[in-house]
Structures are given as structure tokens and as C-alpha cells.
Amino acid sequence: MFCFQCEQTDRTGSSPGCSGTRGNCGKTQPTADLQDLLVHAVKGIAQYASRARALGAADDDAARFVLFAMFTTLTNVNFTPTRFVALLREAKAVRDRVRDRYEEAARARGQQPETLTGPATWKAQPDLDGLLRQAAEVGVRSGLDVVGADVVGLRALCLYGMKGVCAYAHHATVLGLRDQKVYAEVEDILSFLADDPTDPDELLSRATRVGMLNLDVMRLLDAANTGSYGSPEPTAVRTTPVVGKAILVSGHDLKDLAVLLEQTAGTGINVYTHGEMLPAHAYPALRAHPHLVGNYGGAWHEQQHEFARFPGPILMTSNCIIEPHLSYRHRIFTTGPVGWAGVRHLTEDFEPVIQAAKAMPGFTTTEPEKVVTVGFARDAVLSVVDRIVEAVRSGAVRHFFLVGGCDGPTPGRDYYGEFAENVPQDSLVLTLGCAKYRFNHKDFGDIGGIPRLLDLGQCNDTYSAITIALRLAEEFGCGVNELPMTLVLSWMEQKAIAVLLTLLALGIRNIHLGPELPGFLTPSLAARIVDQFGLRTTGEATTDVARALERQ
């Protein structure tokens, strides 16, 4: 096992990376190795799929499989070796089908099909032991001795960005929004990576292509979410329990939440959101369910004690799941790409969750109401853009700070709470992702009726933030980098890498990234990216706020 895809990777050795029998995320060696092999197999599909699509023989089902398979390999998504063995079998079948389509299409055009090498030729071993032997040859550091750490790091940057892209695209796909241009680009970039590229400039150029692809995907996901459930509206969300039976829904997938709300309608069971599901309350079609009563708990890394004390079952719809304690392992359920060995996995029929909720006591008392406000997505903010522009021009609003990304357990993440609290009273704090749980329960007040704390949504809603920034730049007749706006990003996993690449590809400079730079970036790579894209690392919160205000 070797994995350095997330921020919590082991940094105690000579170079960052989890190895041994278990990663810091809880991923076991077989799971990590099977994930590596699945990525390898998916690259093989992409090699044929990109060529087939170019010949007019696209296989969109194969593209959707690629999205889903990549999603399962993200941090804190799937920890089930059996699931990966099954996915590898499916990957082989998909690869064979796409290969046949490609070769048939080539011959139909009078062309000799290419004889591909690399992942396209992968021969699936029949059992786990055989697959694990194969996995040892295709890890993320494959070729390190030959190409060096910088090239391995750049390949990882592209690959992990693609994992994030695939996760976001899968969320859009399940809501019915499918874009063949996206599928084509996903296949092209994965096919490029299948060839084990060695040119650093080409790899960095592809990384920005990953970023631009992610922009298209985020736009698609935004359209999928708002098209299905309406445009988010400012909404006060209860954060304290009400008496009654209860189900907790975590993760990011709005469709799973919607399906559960429909299946629990009229049962008397209340549904609570957890973690990144908090912004769901702002969507009109979801808020219309009266039994979507509130939000419970904080960010993902608090789940073990929060789930243990929640008096009902939990449904995990996407990342981030961490090892379920024995105290709640029988009442946590997974769906979609998520999995944990020994935890029951469900697909759209959530009856076992409902049964558990009915059997469990639920909340026996109603606590005094507390709320947080969410729902300041692009439409809500831009509906008052005139007021915002005027507030900036009058000097009432001095600066915008977008504090976005993931929360996590490491002490360095205190930075984000300290940062937000040190933002001066004449500036706004925009939030995105679960890093907001560090401070969203505090009263930030308002500036002339404009709340100082504006939550734009999940990390999945990055398109909203980009739209707002671009519109403000248009209003002020300047580029985004000239706006009085600072981006402060907290990264943990690969979706954040995709978002970072998007921001870099858009030319947005001076982003503060932390709490640690990705472990797969060597010092020389980090220096190059800092230089080329103006990326900054987080430092001391009050100093960083001051420097941002001085536009340094």
C-alpha cells in the first residue's frame, strides 16, 4: 500500500504517504491496493473509449461507469474490498465492450485498429490474491525510479483532480444531467494518464485542462441541483432536535436525500441533515418536506461521537465516512459509491433505514431552537448585486473573504475559524464546504442589511462562488484578481484538488491554501506552482487577513 492522495496522509516519514497495513483514513492495505488497480483498469477503459468516441462509437454507459468507479476511490468513500473486486470485474467487462466497439468502428471506416499498450491490456485475475499481486505493479508511484518524484507528483495532481471531477460529474449524472463533452474530456485525460506521460510542462498543462473540465462539470452539477430542486434561497435551519423519531443523512447527494424524504413522508419520522448536507435545506423542493426538520452535528470528522449519540439511523450518501464505531455500526447505512465492510449498503429502497428509525427511540425532548442561515447561492446573492456593488463603492463593504473547502481533525484547521473571526466588521465572509462548521454558529451581524456571513453551499456548489466572483468583476469592470476578494481554501481530499485546479486554470491568484500543501507535490513542484499560479500557503490567520486587506 502507498497512498498520498489526501491532506491527512502520513507525514512522519522521509516523504509523505501512508503505507503499511492501514492508511490514516482507515483504509486497509487490500482496499488501497484494489483502488489503485481499479484506477488502472479505468484508464484502460478510457484508452479505448476516447478512440471509440472519436470514431462516433461513444459508449456513455461506460463513461458513467468510469465516473462512478473513480468516485469510489476518493478519500473516505469506500472501504470494502469485495466491492472493489466486483468493480474490477465490471471494469473488465466494460473495457472489453468498449474495445470491441472501437475496433468495430475502426474497421467500419476502413482503419486498422490501434494495438494499445498499458492499462488497456490489463488481464483481470480471477481472485483477490491475484488482483492484489497485480495492484503492486500499478501504484501511484509506479515508475518513480525512472521518471522522478516531480513527474510522479504531477501525474498524481492530474489523477486526483480527475477523481474530484468524476465525483462531481457522478452527482450530476444521477440527477439526469449528462454531457457528452464532459465524458469525452474525462476519457481523453484518463487516456493521456494511461500513457504514463513524462513531460512536466505537458502534465502541468493537462492539470489546467482538468481544472477547466471541472468548471464545466461544476456548471453541470449546479444545473442538475437547481433544475431538480429549485434555486437555493436564504433559509434559517434549525440546529437543535425536536421530539420524535429521527433519521440523519450525511454526505452530499441531494437525490438520495430527496428519495428518503419521499419514502419517509407521512411516517412521522423526522429527517436531519449532517455535515455537507446542511445546504440542502435551502432548496425549495427539499425544504417543502415538513419533516426535513433540521441539521445535526458538525463536520465529517466529528461523526463518530455525533452518530453514537444520535437516537436514530444514519444514511451515508457520499464522502466522508470514517470507521463506524460498534455503538452505531448496525444503524448506519451506505448508498451510492460509499461502503464500509460490515455496514449495510442500500440502493434507493431505504426501508431498512425507516425500520431502524421506527425501532429506535428518536429524540425524547425538543431543545430550545437555534438556527444557522444557509442558501446564499448565486441567484440569491446576485438578486441583490446592486446593493452589494453600492456597498462596496460607498466603502461600507471593504473586502470579500471566501473561506471554502473541507474541515478536518488536524490542529492546523483552527486557522480557518481564527481567520473568519478576524475578518474586520466591514468585510463579508462567504463560505463553501464544511470548513464553515468552525465558525458558522457565531453571530457575524450584517452590513446595512447584508449578512456578513453568507453560506454559498457545499463544496459541490463551487460554481455558485465562481459565478458570483465573475459577475462582481463584470460589475466593477475588472478582472477577478482585481476584486477586493481573497480566497482561503482548506483542502482535504480530491474534490478540493479539482476545485483548486479550476481556480488556478481561471487565473485566480493569491489563493491561500492549507493547512498543508498536498503531500504528492515535491518542494520543487510546490515552488513552481506557487510561482506560476501565485498560490500561497496559509500562515498566521491575523497576518494573512491583514495582508489580504492590504492587497499584498
Added chain:
Amino acid sequence: MEETWPVSLTTADGETLDITCGNDQTVVDAAADSGLWLPSLCRQGTCGSCRGTVKSGEYELGTHNPDALPPGNNRDVLLCRTVPRGPITIDLPYSHDRILLDGIRVHSGKITELSPVTRDVVRLVLHLDPSAEGTPGSQFDAGQFVQLEIPNRDVKRSYSMCNTGNWDGRLEFLIRLRPGGAFSSYLRDEARAGHPLVVHGPQGAFGLHETGLNPRWFIAGGTGLGPLLSMARRMAEWQDPQPARLLLGVNEESDVFGTADLDAIRDQLPDFAYDICVWHPTPTWAGRHGTPAEIVRNDLRTTPAPPDIYVCGPPPLVDSIIETATACGIAENHIFFERYLPN
């Protein structure tokens, strides 16, 4: 000052737990002092439920039942009889979620069904009483057991559940009535629906393992069917993808039981099959005959995919299956077993 030794325990899922063991302390007791309740039952070397494998270090293995730990298994130990004599590292054959952190739970329950299955096997169904905060349900992993205690009597016996974890508080057992056995006599002569019992558990390390999509072969001797039936039922309920087959070995045709339960699993799980194997059949018996080991040996020779073997029953049956499977090339870490020993 008493000498102590560091003990490093590694679970099947790679978790390492470090404890300190006193000079005359067993590993099970030292773990409990550290708040880790390792799967164990008798704590006197007779039941075999606390098996582990010493990877390095010196130790002393106390007296124990050879049926619980057959000789010849190099450095396999019973942790309730293992006293370290220096720093020691031990592999545990179960994942770390089988280690209880808050001790063994105790519930009260009532008999809701007690019915004969064969001449000496009964089906016992209990329902746990609702807890103060509501009905917690009956949650356990397929393969685990509980200890059933008759209130106000010094009678406590271990039985594996044959159903799956549920929210109704239901526990179902297949129990062989042993002549002269205290709990057997209670079940035969006194127990009725509505009688209370005290339930200690769930406990135990036996259970399904994630090894990919290998076929799962369940081999039961008599009421060793219980935990294997639970596993097969769980596979059906969760729609697990592995192909599965179950072989139940009994002595005579009149000992056959469980076919309705197995038929129900077959209806739910497309890739499930079962066989009954009778050791001493009458001429009219149309099914398989012989010992389970003979059948397993024969079938392993022709199977295209090496299976994971799960076996439960009397020690001679378990040992013969382990020996047969090993001889046929099944790796040790693909054989999972529980020996049924007298309580």
C-alpha cells in the same frame, strides 16, 4: 516491582493495539485491564474462543483442552492461557470491531417460541425486553453467540444465533438437547413461552470475512448449522455477491433439519445451493452420504474457484475439514471455523 511486558496485538484488519501485561498475567486479562475485551468465553482453556497466533516473543502456554487448540499448530495459542515471558507480538484472527470496549452487555428477554425440530434439537426464540430508552433491537454480527442464563440459577450456556441482527429484539437458536445437561433439562422440562432468560452478549469472533468474491462454502455439523445459517441468511438479506453453498452433515436421516430455512435462503439468494449429507443413511436416502470431509475433498478437486471455507460443529468435524481443505490447497487465511465444545 512486578515485571511487565509490552504486548502488541494486530487484528485481521491491520489495527495494532499495544497493551502491557504483568509477569503472571494472561493476555486476555491484561487486555481487559486496558479496557479491551477480547473475544473469549471460558477463560480456562477449554472453549477455544480466544485463539491467536504469536508472531514473535517468548510466552508460556498454560494447560488447555486439546480440542480447543489441537497440537501441531505452530505458535497458535489460547490467549486466556498465554502468559508472556518477554515482549510479544500476536496476530488476532478477527477485525478490531469484535473487541468490546465497554464489556459484555447484559439484557433481559423472554422466550416466545420453543419447538422441537428433531428428536434432540429444538428451536428457541427469545425477544429482548425493551430498554429504558426504547427498543434497542437485537444487533449482532452473523456468527456471533450469546450466553443464556436461567435467572437465579447458576446455569449459563453459550449458543450461536441462527437469525440475523434485527430491530425487533429477536434471537433465534437451534439447540441440541444434551442428555443430563442443565440447560438442556431446563429446555426439555420447564421452559415455556413467556419465561425470562438473561442474555449476555453478543460475543465471539466467528463471522463473515471480506476476501473479495471468492465463493463461500459453509460446512456444518449438526447444530453447528446455527451460525452458518445466520451467515447465509445475512448474505441473502444483504444480497451479497459471492456464490455460496452450504453442506450440513448429520448422522442419520432422522437428524435432518433446517431444510425449510435453507429453501427460503435459496429463494432469495440466486447463487446459493445446499446439500444434506447423511453419514449412515438408509437405502431410501437419495441425497449425499458419507462425511462432510469426504464430500469437501471430492468437491474441492473439481471446483473451478477456490472457496473460503466456513466450518462449525464438533471438533472432529472441524479438524477434518481444516485438514482436508489445507491438503487441497486452501490457504489457512481462507478457512474460518468455530469448534462446538461442551460448555
